[in-house]
Amino acid sequence: MSMPAARKHRPLRRLLTATAALTGLVAVLLSAPSGAQAAETLVSQNKPATASSSEWAGTPASAAVDGDNGTRWSSAFAAAQWFQVDLGAPTAVSRVAINWEGAYAKAFTIQLSTDGSAYTQAYATTTGTGGAQSIPLSGTARYVRINLTQRALDIYGYSFWEFQVFSGGGTTTPGARLLSYAKPARASTEQNDVNCNPCTADKAFDNDPASRWATSSTNGWVDPGWIQVDLGATAQVSQVVLQWDPAYAKAYQIQVSADAVNWTSIYSTTTGDGLKDVINATGTGRYVRMYGTARSSAYGYSLWEFSVYGTGGNPVDPPAKPADPTFPATRLVFADEFNGAAGSKPDTAKWTYDPGVPQNGEVQYYTPNSENASMNGSGSLVIQARKQDYEGRQYTSARMNTSNKFHVQYGKVEARIKVPKGNGLWPAFWMMGADFLNGRPWPYNGEIDIMEVLGRNTSEAYSTLHAPAYNGAGGYGQKYATVDLSQDYHVWAVEWDSKGMRFLLDNREVFYAAKDTVENTRGPWIYDHQFYVILNLAVGGDFPGPIDATTPFPSQMLVDYVHVYQ
Structure with missing residues (x-):
């Protein structure tokens, strides 16, 4: 739903080796057991x-x-x-x-x-x-x-x-695992101010792709710039994976050291092009360093993640992810059929009302206590947008979510919905990263828009992902043409696992977001954690445009059910 500034689309990255950069080719990092990576x-x-x-x-x-x-x-x-x-x-x-x-x-x-x-x-x-x-x-x-x-x-x-x-393909060194998670880190400088708070060296080794290290804006936008990690003991390094922010290195080395004083280069390039670099390089040392000598811009250096794989060291395993579902997923873990009596309110054991003034230039006020959301007695929830004076605004509607009631990581999330038609109307079925509730700001928490429809053209819809490196008008997604969605109910869904997301309309795939592709073309994949579900009907705003004299009020978004399967 949110629409901040756009980011430029970037081409796929190439695979880097210890001997030479294979220019024009692409790195694809596949999952492999025990923390090893297959390239x-x-x-x-x-x-x-x-x-x-x-x-x-x-x-x-x-x-x-x-x-x-x-x-x-x-x-x-x-x-x-x-x-x-x-x-x-x-x-x-x-x-x-x-x-x-x-x-x-x-x-x-x-x-x-x-x-x-x-x-x-x-x-x-x-x-x-x-x-x-x-x-x-x-x-x-x-x-x-x-x-x-x-x-x-x-x-x-x-x-x-x-x-x-x-x-090519195949796993790295047998027994290789992630060695760098949560290990002590140092850097030439660190940014820690209102623009990047904090962007300290440890953020590149926290296995959190929505946090990053950046050189200081005060004295760090110079060459050389570096970041290093202490693996805790001597290790045999077999692979390094760098997920760059746009402030990447054109020229850099990967170095190893036994004492953090004397360094040996195991990889060098002068043609770095940012985003994701998968470097198959072999070396022995306790310390591993990225040593940048030529910046890509007037800014410094910045990495979302710096992951070192190999054997030895003193590794700590990151928290385990849940197992990927097998699709079609059939185990129902959340359901609301909205079968209550006419006028009854959504179940507060499942839904939280989200009142207040919205974002994105919208003109409605989301009312509290579900004043604009109730059952119709025929098996549907009605979210109603009205022309109504309320808290200084002239329009009201409802937004509701499962925050602190139901959170999910991976599975099939679906809803059967009938959308309204009318200029400026903006129905949506989407998800927000649950760490938003603990203070992580948007878009660092991640947003998954399963469905957005603009009332001015109900014969097309949108499915989009938002993250720090791609959000708002630059989100990673797809607009797709379809039938007039306002004439009947339709089922929107996402099938989501650790490899990507498959978006469906009436059981037909409309968009597939592959984790590897996103990392290699747009930026970090930040969706491997829990999310909560949101339903809302917005009025006006930057994306749908303004309402006008033809916009019908009241207008209704009808929801037959919401299901989540694993």
Whole structure:
């Protein structure tokens, strides 16, 4: 719901090695047991792509290899289609990842070729389900082709946001684990003022991607700048992962030391480009340091996270995350069916009323004690926006949430809702990071907008993520066209785990946010903690625009149910 300033979209990062930077390639960090990290190289990024057809000029083949999950390739509306990417040279391929739009393929094959003439089949299916697919492959290819033969939606063609080909992979040193969590840290300088409070060195090692270290604005925006961690004992380092703030290093070294005085470089680059760097570098020492020698801007250096993996040291395990759900999730952990008598109020054992003056330029007052929210006696909650003088404002509405009643991390969160139509109306179904309740400010707590609809155009909707590095108008999300949502109830949902979020409208995927992609293109993934659920109907504001004489009052947002499954 919140709409502060935008952030610029950034291209996918590359994988860095101890010997050289593999320019133009991408780092993808996969989960592996015992804290180890598995790394692959994305080899299809911005490579030449061709296809049997394109639906129109705005959905060319190149849009599926540009690293942007907001652009896509789509074909003509016919069953027999193909898409191909030229890797530029024969390459050992290990996996293909496809992020399908709603028009996915039920049946398709993937073929490999070294010369663009003779192809071998590497994968085939007749039971494709769309969404985000990860397909292991084995072979050498310059050309990777997907042949599409059966459509999921016969009235359309095929469409995917991204078609990614990977090379390499495998885990790091056997037994490798996170060594740097909660270890003592020092830096050349630290920022600790109203603009970054605190941005001390320890924040880069707290396993919290919404906190960061930054060099001091008073005397730290100079070269060199450095940050180091004491692993507690001698360690064999095998990998370092840096999640940069926009104040990143163009030139830096990763160094190790036995005594924090004499340093040995195990990695060096002069072409750093920020965001996420996965550095496979080997060295032995108790101390590990990032030593920056050329800044990317007039600012200093800043890191959200500095993670060191390997063996030895004196590691402390970070708090364990809950297990990922298996989807479709079926264990109901929260439900409100809103089946009360007409005029009865929402259950205060489940919902907290959220009264007061809103943000974002909205004109309503959210009334206390659910004055604008009640059951209709037919199985729905009615959130009503009225033209009504209240506390100095001329409009009222309701906002309610499950804060301190029900919090959740991972699962399927869904609601069946009918939205109102009218200029300036802004219904939403969303979630806020529960650490907001303990004083962490937005957007550092994280926001998950499962559904936002603007009353001026109820034939489209939005699903969006907000974090420190991407928020407001620059949030990471998707606008999608659909039927007129004000004419009937529709089911919005998010399937959320440690790898990403799959947003659904009426059981059809409308957007997939992959953790790896977000970290490599926009900034930290800050959603691996508990959130609470929010329902509201706003009036006016920066996003929906103003109300006018045509806006109907009262207007109603109807909620049939809210369910959460794990």
